[in-house]
Amino acid sequence: MSVLTRRRGPAVDPAAVRAAVDAVVDPELGRPLGELGAVDEVTHGRGGRVLVRVATPTHDVAPELVAAVRAAAEGAGAGRVAVETTPMTPRRRAELAERLAAAAAPRPGGPAPRVYAVASGKGGVGKSTVTANLATALAASGQRVGLIDADVWGYSVPQLFGVRRHPVVLGEKMQPVRAHGVALMSTGFFVDEDDPVIWRGPMLHKALQQFVTDVAWGPLDVLLVDLPPGTGDATLSVLELLPDAALLAVTTPQTAARVVARRVVRMATESGAPLAGVVENMAGTVCVSCGETSAVFGSGGGELLADEAGTTLLGRVPLDVPLREAGDRGVPVVLDAPGAPSARELTRVAATLPARRRSLVGRALPLTVCAPRT
Numbered sequence: 120m121s122v123l124t125r126r127r128g129p130a131v132d133p134a135a136v137r138a139a140v141d142a143v144v145d146p147e148l149g150r151p152l153g154e155l156g157a158v159d160e161v162t163h164g165r166g167g168r169v170l171v172r173v174a175t176p177t178h179d180v181a182p183e184l185v186a187a188v189r190a191a192a193e194g195a196g197a198g199r200v201a202v203e204t205t206p207m208t209p210r211r212r213a214e215l216a217e218r219l220a221a222a223a224a225p226r227p228g229g230p231a232p233r234v235y236a237v238a239s240g241k242g243g244v245g246k247s248t249v250t251a252n253l254a255t256a257l258a259a260s261g262q263r264v265g266l267i268d269a270d271v272w273g274y275s276v277p278q279l280f281g282v283r284r285h286p287v288v289l290g291e292k293m294q295p296v297r298a299h300g301v302a303l304m305s306t307g308f309f310v311d312e313d314d315p316v317i318w319r320g321p322m323l324h325k326a327l328q329q330f331v332t333d334v335a336w337g338p339l340d341v342l343l344v345d346l347p348p349g350t351g352d353a354t355l356s357v358l359e360l361l362p363d364a365a366l367l368a369v370t371t372p373q374t375a376a377r378v379v380a381r382r383v384v385r386m387a388t389e390s391g392a393p394l395a396g397v398v399e400n401m402a403g404t405v406c407v408s409c410g411e412t413s414a415v416f417g418s419g420g421g422e423l424l425a426d427e428a429g430t431t432l433l434g435r436v437p438l439d440v441p442l443r444e445a446g447d448r449g450v451p452v453v454l455d456a457p458g459a460p461s462a463r464e465l466t467r468v469a470a471t472l473p474a475r476r477r478s479l480v481g482r483a484l485p486l487t488v489c490a491p492r493t
């Protein structure tokens with residue numbers, strides 16, 4: 120593939136162009152191209168023309184990669200930029216897998232990630248939206264964040280992050296798909312949007328296990344797991360696969376939602392999972408014309424659930440239009456409209472999530488050792 124653009128500019132400094140292209144972060148692998156050894160050639164011609172050849176792990180090249188390389192070369196003074204991409208040979212792919220493994224290797228004695236399994240009793244209470252925004256807010260604060268979409272049938276992470284592509288496979292490991300600073304894995308990356316996912320029991324468990332152990336997560340500070348609603352097989356599998364996960368319950372203020380959420384909380388505590396807290400979502404809305412707050416879904420459900428479970432109400436996220444619009448656009452509201460009431464509360468909740476739990480001290484989770492093998 121080759122893409123040309125024209126631009127007039129000052130005299131080109133080849134070293135500056137090379138440095139700028141090397142610094143471009145591969146959108147799929149999350150590392151600079153120079154570090155990946157992926158920049159094969161930067162050739163300078165007459166009139167500021169520059170040809171950049173980049174080797175990619177697959178034929179399926181992310182359009183953002185080409186755009187970012189071109190923008191970087193132009194930003195460094197190149198006048199007319201052609202970007203050519205070529206798929207790597209199997210040998211180069213194997214070398215790349217080794218390079219990534221070395222970069223992602225956990226430091227001995229380094230801290231284990233905090234793991235939060237985000238659950239709700241009923242569907243549609245905003246669990247996935249809350250998870251996506253907490254993950255994005257944590258990543259924006261400088262933490263290395265992973266998100267597993269364990270809602271294998273009703274996955275919504277690809278839509279919420281505005282990304283839909285197959286994960287790159289290097290060696291025996293899948294690379295997480297990256298968007299808005301978060302490393303993601305979802306069934307939605309493997310199937311067409313309209314295809315029904317009909318996994319049950321052992322297949323479901325196996326898929327979730329692969330998301331934990333066969334993905335090259337690299338070192339993470341936080342891992343969030345978006346559970347399906349209710350007390351089904353997937354929730355049990357996640358609690359079994361990630362025994363260090365703390366349960367974060369999402370409910371609306373409504374009694375019906377709280378009562379069902381109570382069952383999930385009970386199931387988690389019976390299986391030994393500690394509670395990270397409760398987030399009440401859709402907690403009232405402010406009328407844009409009259410300024411009055413109305414409690415569309417009632418009030419008090421989050422506080423009551425937290426009291427009943429002996430945990431903390433971490434926050435009350437209002438129902439607002441910017442959050443819904445951002446979700447539809449594929450950009451979490453904490454980035455899309457950080458000043459919106461919902462975004463402010465979600466950012467605050469992310470900053471107050473319980474920092475570290477007793478059971479994690481000195482323990483390494485399996486996902487910290489999932490560097491790619493060749």
Ligand SMILES: Nc1ncnc2c1ncn2[C@@H]1O[C@H](COP(=O)(O)OP(=O)(O)OP(=O)(O)O)[C@@H](O)[C@H]1O
Nearest residue numbers: 242243244245246247248401437438439442443446
């Ligand atoms: N605070 C909010 N304000 C406005 N809209 C919201 C809010 N929270 C969620 N929504 C909207 O509600 C709908 C359901 O949200 P979401 O998909 O996150 O729920 P869920 O609990 O994960 O559902 P399920 O478990 O069934 O997948 C989405 O359209 C989302 O944009």
